[in-house]
Amino acid sequence: MDLSDWLTYRASGDDTRSLCTVVCKWAYLGHAHMEQMTNKDSAANAACGWDDVFWQEVGLEDLVEGNYAKIGRSVAFPGHPLGSGLTATTAKELGLLEGTPVGAALIDAHAGGVGVMEGVPQRLETTDFDDPLCTRMVLVSGTSTCHMAVSKRKIFIPGHHLQTQSQEG
Structure with a gap:
């Protein structure tokens, strides 16, 4: 667990x-x-x-x-x-x-990833970006360190799964 x-x-x-x-x-x-x-x-x-x-x-x-x-x-x-x-x-x-x-x-990193939604500078909100939210990445440090970003698209690669390893604190 x-x-x-x-x-x-x-x-x-x-x-x-x-x-x-x-x-x-x-x-x-x-x-x-x-x-x-x-x-x-x-x-x-x-x-x-x-x-x-x-x-x-x-x-x-x-x-x-x-x-x-x-x-x-x-x-x-x-x-x-x-x-x-x-x-x-x-x-x-x-x-x-x-x-x-x-x-x-x-998960703490995913909770921290919510910061992406609050981290869009106002100057980007008024530009021609398709979605300013998708132009940001946050580095979340908690029990590990993770880079978190948002995308509008699901990206699946048939027959493949992502493997991950974190930097434990």
Whole structure:
């Protein structure tokens, strides 16, 4: 379990994983998750983006057991309310009210990437750029260091997956 998901689990007692963490860190197929959504049920769903063959090929077939109980049976969009909010224990530890809402996590670098939206200088907003938001990149430093940028297009390379390694703090 990634740190961000562990923190929401610790706070709420709900082990639902964030779509952000499982896609970015656990080889979860986000497009499969999106295909099961309906307009009325837009946030939390049973995990359907795990690839059994992948885990078996890399020698981790035990993760498939119990419908992926070890790495996530339920996946939610970042911000989706988890459980009944803060547990009594966590609320007491934090000095907050039991039941205070807890949302599914967002990886720190992705949360920092929101800075791209606020980082467009006014002088660019008045030029002929197609979309000034797509001309910016931020360097987010947290538990790792990441370059984050925004694009209007999804760029898929059939048969290929991105591998990533971070610079741990």
